[in-house]
Amino acid sequence: MTDVQHVVVEGAALSFARGHRLQHDRVRDVWIVQAPEKAFVVEGAAPHILRLLDGKRSVGDIIQQLAIEFSAPREVIAKDVLALLSELTEKNVLHI
């Protein structure tokens, strides 16, 4: 079995593309991503991953931190992080 090929690799540093941002919706108590003329809810591990993006830290670094924070195996965290970040990069919500 081969792993899925992701557009995002561990060495990359990502940030939100202009016009996109993560924010906590206080009224509905959910995390959302604001985007041009829409907003979408992000759930589960996603807000924890996205709040660490600053355009400087590598994805590998972020995976490491989350593995410690959530006391989970690194490869499990890596799979989720790379899948989410790749999807949002392909949608131009994030850029490398």
Next chain:
Amino acid sequence: MTLPSPPMSLLAELTHRCPLSCPYCSNPLELERKAAELDTATWTAVLEQAAELGVLQVHFSGGEPMARPDLVELVSVARRLNLYSNLITSGVLLDEPKLEVLDRAGLDHIQLSFQDVTEAGAERIGGLKGAQARKVAAARLIRASGIPMTLNFVVHRENVARIPEMFALARELGAGRVEIAHTQYYGWGLKNRDALLPSREQLEESTRAVEAERAKGGLSIDYVTPDYHADRPKPCMGGWGQRFVNVTPSGRVLPCHAAEIIPDVSFPNVKDVTLSEIWNISPLFNMFRGTDWMPEPCRSCERKERDWGGCRCQALALTGNAANTDPVCSLSPFHNLVEQAGSQKTEFVYRGR
């Protein structure tokens, strides 16, 4: 009593003043005057109340919102409140210094309108000489600033054949998104319907042009169809009083920008009542909220929570009663009114000319 879900979006119509005079303008037939416009402090309070209520995005619109000297200040307020700010503009008043201060104030996105791709077509609709060149210049400035940009084209019988050129212009100008919106027939649009409504063949051709462009990729496309040629109505505003709130230049609060034509109800004003009270308990916002108000054929329809009975303003304008099923629906007893629409009129009635 449980409160309704909070609104997602606020359409802040800062002014009805505009250098253009398009015959499908979404402003009401009775334009509000400059002297009646809310002041900066009141708009600031409106934004604060909107954020408190749960609004996530504010669309600064008009008229031409850049005609208001306090636009930059209001964008800063939106930024401070973590509201996503969108400027809906014709671009004809935009220059580099103005864009720079808007950018610094934290403007998130710009929706720039074009009336056509040709100068003649644009001037016939907008009525402002030289507007097209100013819009192209505005688009280049926005592109250079890095602020994400959507180009908006309202299409109708006279320009619908040029949709492929509209996409080409959007790509040339570096817009990330394009909105191709068929004219909606309320207010000015309804007044000019017989000169604007495309034929069914033109509609089909426009849909093919949009699909062909989508297949190319690289451009995010919003396509709004004219519901006159549809069998089922659109979920107007995502349902009355469910997602969207509109504040007019003088502070009236509406469930949609055309709602002032609804008779026998009072229109609450932010100068008298808070936005939250208006959203939650005003008779206007509860009038057509949910499904309890629905007549047949909506009441027993399986689609009633998908299209919410369509558009109340269209029902009123065409059938005389806002509580009727939207006549666009083929199940409506008034559907023939929609089928008969569209003769070959060619004269426009313009606002403010």
